[in-house]
Amino acid sequence: MAKNNNLITVVKQLPTGGKATAIGSSVAAGLTRYVTFVRAARDVLAVNTAVGSKLYLCEALSNAKTSYSTPTLASALQKMVVVIPSAPTADKDFQSTPKIDTENPLFSIAESKFMTTLLVSDAGLSGAVNLFVQYYDQ
Amino acid sequence: MPKNNNLITVSKLIPTKSSHVVLGTAAVPAGMTRYVTMVKATQVQGASGKGSRVYFCSAAASGTGTNQTTASAIQKLNLAIPSAVISAAPTSAPTPIVIKSRQVPAMSDSENPLFTIAESKWFTATLSSATGASSPVNVFAQYYDQ
Numbered sequence: 034m035a036k037n038n039n040l041i042t043v044v045k046q047l048p049t050g051g052k053a054t055a056i057g058s059s060v061a062a063g064l065t066r067y068v069t070f071v072r073a074a075r076d077v078l079a080v081n082t083a084v085g086s087k088l089y090l091c092e093a094l095s096n097a098k099t100s101y102s103t104p105t106l107a108s109a110l111q112k113m114v115v116v117i118p119s120a121p122t123a124d125k126d127f128q129s130t131p132k133i134d135t136e137n138p139l140f141s142i143a144e145s146k147f148m149t150t151l152l153v154s155d156a157g158l159s160g161a162v163n164l165f166v167q168y169y170d171q
Numbered sequence: 172m173p174k175n176n177n178l179i180t181v182s183k184l185i186p187t188k189s190s191h192v193v194l195g196t197a198a199v200p201a202g203m204t205r206y207v208t209m210v211k212a213t214q215v216q217g218a219s220g221k222g223s224r225v226y227f228c229s230a231a232a233s234g235t236g237t238n239q240t241t242a243s244a245i246q247k248l249n250l251a252i253p254s255a256v257i258s259a260a261p262t263s264a265p266t267p268i269v270i271k272s273r274q275v276p277a278m279s280d281s282e283n284p285l286f287t288i289a290e291s292k293w294f295t296a297t298l299s300s301a302t303g304a305s306s307p308v309n310v311f312a313q314y315y316d317q
Contacts, residue, residue: 040287042287
């Protein structure tokens with residue numbers, strides 16, 4: 034795959050469990066979206082952070098939240114799941130790979146589809162998350 | 172992308188809350204893009220108990236994004252440093268372990284940037300003004316223009 038230098042990055046704040054949102058617009062016709070890096074950090078500064086997070090990164094037909102707003106729906110569309118442990122001692126900063134490699138993407142989103150995310154509302158896994166995604170369309 | 176060996180690193184202190192620093196000496200030159208390959212924020216205080224949040228931004232001017240609200244709107248990435256991380260399950264009196272540094276990505280790779288800053292924009296960093304998130308930090312960034 035030829036290297037694509039037109040990197041796009043998106044930051045999304047997922048403040049509460051149940052938050053579902055699209056990441057970017059739909060993939061243009063004839064193109065594929067290559068996702069190269071995902072970072073999800075628990076958005077908390079307090080000491081007693083005994084709450085984790087679980088979020089789905091999905092390939093959805095539309096950006097209508099009704100298609101990916103529950104864990105059941107989102108898991109059927111999932112391309113990746115991120116779990117941040119609840120233990121206070123756990124590292125709350127998830128990075129998909131220690132090193133970014135734009136020539137070797139993590140996963141792809143097909144043309145006309147949307148990349149979306151859902152933070153679950155399950156007890157202990159619904160802590161606020163700051164999400165960073167890097168991708169390019171080619 | 173051919174490897175660019177003209178890597179530039181900048182390290183700056185953000186000493187007070189809701190203040191910002193310019194990373195690099197100038198805006199991105201016309202016809203070029205600034206490829207940021209690594210960012211790091213390290214709290215400078217000795218004692219634990221306070222957190223920090225730093226916004227790395229693409230700003231239209233060197234003075235843009237000087238407060239939390241505007242910086243959040245133009246952010247490319249933000250790093251949050253917790254006030255402390257507890258060393259064990261809090262069954263009794265936990266001992267805080269001070270983890271005061273955040274870095275993305277874990278390994279830098281100049282051929283695979285983290286994010287970009289477009290031509291004519293400024294690369295800046297702003298420290299939050301929020302209570303518990305405004306402890307002074309030293310920021311480090313590695314980038315090149317191409």
